[in-house]
Amino acid sequence: QVQLVESGGGLVQAGGSLRLSCAASGRTFSTYSMGWFRQAPGKEREFVGGITGNSRSTYYLASVKDRFTISRDNAKNTVYLQMNNLKPEDTAAYYCAAARTTGVTRTPTMYPYWGQGTQVTVSS
Numbered sequence: 001q002v003q004l005v006e007s008g009g010g011l012v013q014a015g016g017s018l019r020l021s022c023a024a025s026g027r028t029f030s031t032y033s034m035g036w037f038r039q040a041p042g043k044e045r046e047f048v049g050g051i052t053g054n055s056r057s058t059y060y061l062a063s064v065k066d067r068f069t070i071s072r073d074n075a076k077n078t079v080y081l082q083m084n085n086l087k088p089e090d091t092a093a094y095y096c097a098a099a100r101t102t103g104v105t106r107t108p109t110m111y112p113y114w115g116q117g118t119q120v121t122v123s124s
């Protein structure tokens with residue numbers, strides 16, 4: 001079992017930055033690929049990005065690729081989502097998720113472990 005707790009959301013003006021954190025329980029964090037997803041009201045949950053357990057590979061949604069960066073610190077059992085140049089369309093609840101796979105999947109149903117989410121609101 002893995003428990004995930006996100007933090008770092010908030011209200012920010014367009015063009016601003018936020019860094020989300022996701023702290024995981026357990027001693028095998030490095031064996032999990034981690035994903036960040038977001039869900040806006042009335043929309044499906046969307047893959048934002050992911051990182052492999054050894055940090056060698058990262059993947060991003062095309063619309064955030066040049067603005068968001070995913071990283072992880074396995075010693076701290078934490079994964080991060082640095083979001084720069086935020087836009088109003090980035091407004092959503094953001095979730096981290098864990099899957100015990102070597103690669104990163106963009107499919108939400110492939111992740112058995114989820115955090116509770118943190119709200120990001122970007123004002124224009």
